[in-house]
Structures are given as C-alpha cells and as structure tokens.
Amino acid sequence: MSERLCQVCDIGRMPHAEAEALQERLLAARRAGDLPDTLLLVEHDPVVTIGSAVEDEASEVSVELLESAGAQVRRVSRGGRATFHGPGQIVGYPIINLREHRQDLHWYLRALEQVLIDALGDCGFEAERVEGLTGVWVDERKVASIGIAVRGWVTWHGFALNVCVDPQWWRMIDPCGLAPEQMASLTEVSGTVASRQVVEGAIVQHFADFFDLSPRRSEATVLFAATDF
Numbered sequence: 248m249s250e251r252l253c254q255v256c257d258i259g260r261m262p263h264a265e266a267e268a269l270q271e272r273l274l275a276a277r278r279a280g281d282l283p284d285t286l287l288l289v290e291h292d293p294v295v296t297i298g299s300a301v302e303d304e305a306s307e308v309s310v311e312l313l314e315s316a317g318a319q320v321r322r323v324s325r326g327g328r329a330t331f332h333g334p335g336q337i338v339g340y341p342i343i344n345l346r347e348h349r350q351d352l353h354w355y356l357r358a359l360e361q362v363l364i365d366a367l368g369d370c371g372f373e374a375e376r377v378e379g380l381t382g383v384w385v386d387e388r389k390v391a392s393i394g395i396a397v398r399g400w401v402t403w404h405g406f407a408l409n410v411c412v413d414p415q416w417w418r419m420i421d422p423c424g425l426a427p428e429q430m431a432s433l434t435e436v437s438g439t440v441a442s443r444q445v446v447e448g449a450i451v452q453h454f455a456d457f458f459d460l461s462p463r464r465s466e467a468t469v470l471f472a473a474t475d476f
Contacts, residue, residue, distance in 0.1 A: 253460035388431035
C-alpha cells in the first residue's frame with residue numbers, strides 16, 4: 248500500500264456555491280502543504296455551471312426556464328461548457344498536487360476518465376472514451392462529464408457521474424455541446440437501479456490505485472475544521 252495519503256470525504260448534499268467555497272479553502276491548504284491530497288465527494292441541489300469556454304450563456308442554456316424549474320445558473324472557473332449538477336449524481340472534486348504526480352493537464356483529464364472507466368467496469372458497465380471529446384460514455388451515451396481547474400499545479404473542480412438523474416434537465420441546456428439525448432444515467436443504460444454506494448466505493452478505490460495513494464475516509468466536520476481560516 249502506498250505511503251502517500253489521500254483523505255476522502257463524502258459531504259452529502261451541498262449547494263454548489265458552498266462546495267466551490269470549500270474547494271477554495273482546500274486548494275489553499277493543499278498548496279500550503281497543510282493537507283494531503285483530497286477527494287471531495289458531493290451531491291448538489293440542481294444547478295447548471297457554465298465554464299470558461301462559453302462567452303454567451305444564452306447560447307447554451309435557458310436561464311429563465313431553468314430557474315423556473317428550480318435550478319440555479321452559475322459561472323465557474325473550470326474549463327468546458329454548460330454542465331448540469333443535481334440529485335442522482337456522484338460529483339467528485341480531487342484536490343491533488345500534480346507536482347507530486349505529473350505536471351500535465353491532458354494526462355490528468357485522461358486519468359480521471361480512466362478512473363471512472365475502471366470503476367464502472369467493476370460495476371458491470373462497459374464504459375469508454377469518445378475520440379476528440381472529454382468524458383465517459385456507455386452504449387454511446389455520455390454518463391460522466393469532466394471539467395477541471397488548476398492553481399499552482401493543485402487541481403480543483405472535477406467530474407460528475409450520472410447515476411440516476413432526471414433527464415428533463417438536459418433538455419433545458421446544451422450539455423457540454425452535445426444534444427440532450429446523448430446524455431444518460433447509469434440506470435437508463437442498464438435498465439436497473441445502480442447502487443450509489445457501490446459505484447462510489449469503486450471510484451474511490453480506482454482513484455487511489457491510479458494516483459498511487461492510500462485512501463482514508465474523513466468526516467466532514469474534520470475537513471471543515473482543517474480549513475477554517
């Protein structure tokens with residue numbers, strides 16, 4: 248087992264703005280060397296985040312329609328385009344120092360894809376990449392979106408895996424530049440209910456294996472206390 252620690256914290260449901268603020272604190276602590284590599288797992292209230300690749304929000308989303316349906320629309324500092332986050336997803340925010348792994352953002356994107364592909368394989372899904380696009384597909388439909396940001400070679404933002412998401416949300420946006428029907432949840436492509444706990448466990452294990460880390464579960468209260476500055 249690796250001697251390099253990765254703390255893993257599932258904080259449950261949290262609004263996106265609060266999770267982004269938490270990431271900022273974790274990022275600062277990781278850059279200062281006060282925390283080890285960290286994988287933050289969360290589920291958000293309905294929100295559509297707009298990445299830096301989009302100049303005009305109206306070209307990607309119907310803000311009025313989304314807000315009337317109960318979703319926020321937020322500009323964020325990651326790369327990429329419009330992405331939905333909400334109930335039924337496993338959202339992962341790795342806060343890791345790439346200086347201790349590999350200082351290559353293309354490699355890091357492909358690494359996150361591979362972690363999800365391997366984890367889904369353990370859960371009985373034949374997941375794959377699509378050439379020229381970022382994310383993970385099952386049966387030619389996209390089940391995971393990835394958008395990252397890096398500051399001082401420490402990562403934040405990350406991935407969103409659709410376990411059981413209401414497909415109505417994708418019909419209100421231009422999801423990552425794709426047609427809404429190209430998006431799917433694991434429950435849609437399998438015809439059965441996917442266990443969030445099982446999928447999350449596989450993700451944590453393959454994340455630790457790929458980055459040669461030893462995972463340690465941390466309580467949310469411990470994490471918040473460590474970043475209270």
